[in-house]
Amino acid sequence: MKEIDVTRVTETVERLCIEANTDLGEDVENAFRTMAETEVSPTGKEVLGLLLENAAIARREKMPICQDTGLAVVFMEIGQEVHFTNGDLEAAIHEGVRRGYQKGYLRKSTCHPFTRKNIGDNTPAIIHYKMVPGDNVSITIEPKGGGSENMSRVVMLTPSEGIEGIKAYVIQRVRESGPNPCPPIVVGVGIGGTFERAAFLAKKATLRPIGTKNPDPELEALEKEIHEAVNRLGIGPAGLGGKTTALAVHIEMMPCHIASLPLAVNIQCHAGRHKKATL
Amino acid sequence: MSREITLQTPLSDSDTTPLRIGDRVLLSGIVYTARDAAHKRLVDLMDSGKPLPFDLKGAVIYYVGPAPAPPGKPIGSAGPTTSYRMDAFAPRLIAAGLKGMIGKGARADTVIEAIKTFKAIYFGAIGGSGALIAQSIVASEIIAYEDLGPEAIRRLEVRNLPLFVVNDTYGGDLYKEGVEKYAE
Numbered sequence: 001m002k003e004i005d006v007t008r009v010t011e012t013v014e015r016l017c018i019e020a021n022t023d024l025g026e027d028v029e030n031a032f033r034t035m036a037e038t039e040v041s042p043t044g045k046e047v048l049g050l051l052l053e054n055a056a057i058a059r060r061e062k063m064p065i066c067q068d069t070g071l072a073v074v075f076m077e078i079g080q081e082v083h084f085t086n087g088d089l090e091a092a093i094h095e096g097v098r099r100g101y102q103k104g105y106l107r108k109s110t111c112h113p114f115t116r117k118n119i120g121d122n123t124p125a126i127i128h129y130k131m132v133p134g135d136n137v138s139i140t141i142e143p144k145g146g147g148s149e150n151m152s153r154v155v156m157l158t159p160s161e162g163i164e165g166i167k168a169y170v171i172q173r174v175r176e177s178g179p180n181p182c183p184p185i186v187v188g189v190g191i192g193g194t195f196e197r198a199a200f201l202a203k204k205a206t207l208r209p210i211g212t213k214n215p216d217p218e219l220e221a222l223e224k225e226i227h228e229a230v231n232r233l234g235i236g237p238a239g240l241g242g243k244t245t246a247l248a249v250h251i252e253m254m255p256c257h258i259a260s261l262p263l264a265v266n267i268q269c270h271a272g273r274h275k276k277a278t279l
Numbered sequence: 280m281s282r283e284i285t286l287q288t289p290l291s292d293s294d295t296t297p298l299r300i301g302d303r304v305l306l307s308g309i310v311y312t313a314r315d316a317a318h319k320r321l322v323d324l325m326d327s328g329k330p331l332p333f334d335l336k337g338a339v340i341y342y343v344g345p346a347p348a349p350p351g352k353p354i355g356s357a358g359p360t361t362s363y364r365m366d367a368f369a370p371r372l373i374a375a376g377l378k379g380m381i382g383k384g385a386r387a388d389t390v391i392e393a394i395k396t397f398k399a400i401y402f403g404a405i406g407g408s409g410a411l412i413a414q415s416i417v418a419s420e421i422i423a424y425e426d427l428g429p430e431a432i433r434r435l436e437v438r439n440l441p442l443f444v445v446n447d448t449y450g451g452d453l454y455k456e457g458v459e460k461y462a463e
């Protein structure tokens with residue numbers, strides 16, 4: 001049994017919220033550079049250059065990469081040998097978000113769904129828990145912006161639509177999203193499970209570092225095929241035309257009900273922000 | 280291929296009519312920020328015949344909800360939000376004198392039509408480049424609806440704000456034409 005004081009959770013969440021929003025991952029910047037070399041649209045090439053400049057300014061000035069610093073999506077992996085002390089774990093996570101968004105000069109974007117009144121401190125966080133063996137706790141923060149989230153969908157396909165139906169739906173979703181989700185995007189795809197699990201898988205898929213392979217060769221091939229297809233749509237960087245519409249397509253899959261074929265597409269803007277820490 | 284043009288607010292027909300889609304514009308002067316909630320309030324004021332918090336004639340509205348200003352800076356990260364959410368309100372404002380809009384993403388046909396009719400202009404800013412855009416904002420002041428937080432109306436003074444012309448006074452649409460050019 002390992003004891004972890006929940007104030008450590010608060011401190012870690014606070015730090016990760018600020019880091020994720022100001023320090024873009026190396027995988028994303030590398031993808032901008034690689035894509036800028038192959039982008040045929042002069043405007044597209046220029047936009048990719050501006051995004052690299054933006055990331056550099058954000059890091060240097062400790063300023064958010066994007067003013068939409070998102071809802072704080074928190075992935076907790078909790079070792080089953082861990083015992084949290086000194087308070088309520090969930091309250092500690094929300095407190096970390098509250099402090100991080102205040103101290104980091106991050107925008108507070110949570111509001112009441114009807115009145116639209118801003119909550120004022122960017123809580124509540126969206127928290128996903130997973131119990132795992134061992135005595136470690138890992139915390140991943142993914143600030144998720146509204147523009148790309150608005151372009152995301154869950155659909156229950158019929159099993160007969162199969163893999164061709166999946167491909168067609170994902171490509172159509174990217175086409176209809178056009179410039180709105182701030183391309184070049186990362187397309188997170190969740191296949192299988194139930195209605196809500198497909199959405200979770202799609203979100204989780206956006207966390208995989210760009211440039212890493214899917215361990216399942218069948219899915220790796222499917223990712224490549226969809227990626228090439230969406231980059232033929234012509235949307236390009238910032239949607240101003242070009243070949244770089246998606247930086248990556250990532251798929252997570254699990255078995256589903258014999259009657260169903262759940263599919264979720266979670267679109268991540270080019271600011272693919274996430275940071276992880278282990279306690 | 281694209282030209283670079285410098286413009287100063289307020290804008291008039293002689294500023295907007297030479298612009299063509301794809302032109303790069305460096306905009307200086309005053310722009311007002313407004314998003315969904317502020318647009319709703321502006322249109323409600325117009326409906327009840329009350330004065331607006333700023334003069335719409337020749338004005339430019341930037342669809343942005345900036346991040347808070349860190350110490351020593353006029354503003355935080357300040358990139359564009361997606362424009363379609365303002366489409367229901369934009370034609371009313373354009374008819375009342377609004378000349379320019381800055382955002383990201385495609386506009387409804389009703390907005391494109393109003394842009395043509397009233398010789399207005401829609402600029403695209405690069406979404407997700409909020410730290411870079413903040414470097415072009417030299418002053419910021421809340422002038423209305425402070426209760427809306429990031430969605431309050433701000434008066435921004437900008438210097439060489441980098442923009443692309445997306446919808447021009449001739450009905451052109453860069454999102455449509457740019458994408459058609461590179462689609463296979």
